[in-house]
Amino acid sequence: MHVLIIFGTVEGHTRKIARTLSATVQSLGHQVTVFDAGDLGDVDLDIADAVIVCAPVHMGAYPTAISHWLKTKAERLAGLPGAFVSVSLAAASPFPEEHAEIQRITTALFEHTGWKPLMVHQAAGALKYPQYDFLKRLLMKHIAYREGGPTDVTTDHEFTNWNALTAFAEGFVEACRTAPETTAG
Numbered sequence: 001m002h003v004l005i006i007f008g009t010v011e012g013h014t015r016k017i018a019r020t021l022s023a024t025v026q027s028l029g030h031q032v033t034v035f036d037a038g039d040l041g042d043v044d045l046d047i048a049d050a051v052i053v054c055a056p057v058h059m060g061a062y063p064t065a066i067s068h069w070l071k072t073k074a075e076r077l078a079g080l081p082g083a084f085v086s087v088s089l090a091a092a093s094p095f096p097e098e099h100a101e102i103q104r105i106t107t108a109l110f111e112h113t114g115w116k117p118l119m120v121h122q123a124a125g126a127l128k129y130p131q132y133d134f135l136k137r138l139l140m141k142h143i144a145y146r147e148g149g150p151t152d153v154t155t156d157h158e159f160t161n162w163n164a165l166t167a168f169a170e171g172f173v174e175a176c177r178t179a180p181e182t183t184a185g
């Protein structure tokens with residue numbers, strides 16, 4: 001089958017997640033097209049047998065490029081098996097209320113766009129202190145401190161569980177084989 005992976009990103013970590021998903025799906029013998037929602041142009045959904053959408057949370061919301069894309073493609077997406085990978089720091093938080101908040105943001109995206117993916121994965125993202133500007137670095141260091149997270153601003157800190165992400169991609173490919181709408185082979 002042909003899997004379309006579309007992602008949005010601000011600091012690049014979700015691109016890395018999209019590429020990891022792509023490598024996993026390809027290793028299972030399937031074709032993949034990866035598309036950055038922030039790029040100009042569009043991608044032909046007619047080529048796709050399944051779709052994986054990856055989006056990071058910034059200031060309590062997913063990128064508008066992603067919600068806009070989902071909304072404009074809603075009709076076509078309804079006929080395709082889909083998976084959503086949400087990327088956030090809250091997914092790595094020790095506090096249950098942070099997980100509940102991310103779940104609320106995810107549900108709001110689905111309600112707003114009308115998209116109903118088969119599977120959802122909450123992936124922990126990264127702190128990329130060296131590439132933040134002064135104010136962003138201060139804000140993120142403060143949040144990390146509050147959460148008991150790393151405050152060394154001289155380096156990146158990744159929280160993504162790559163094994164769990166790979167297992168999710170494998171589970172989705174398997175689910176596509178049995179999804180009634182799919183033309184996957």
Ligand SMILES: Cc1cc2nc3c(=O)[nH]c(=O)nc-3n(C[C@H](O)[C@H](O)[C@H](O)COP(=O)(O)O)c2cc1C
Pocket residue numbers: 008009010011012013014015056057058059060061087088089090091102124125126127128136140
């Ligand atoms: C300015 C800023 C705001 C953020 N806001 C949130 C947030 O509201 N909730 C959350 O869980 N994570 C938040 N994050 C963490 C990001 O989701 C995380 O860094 C993610 O890896 C970013 O993905 P990207 O590199 O693809 O943009 C924020 C990060 C930054 C830099």
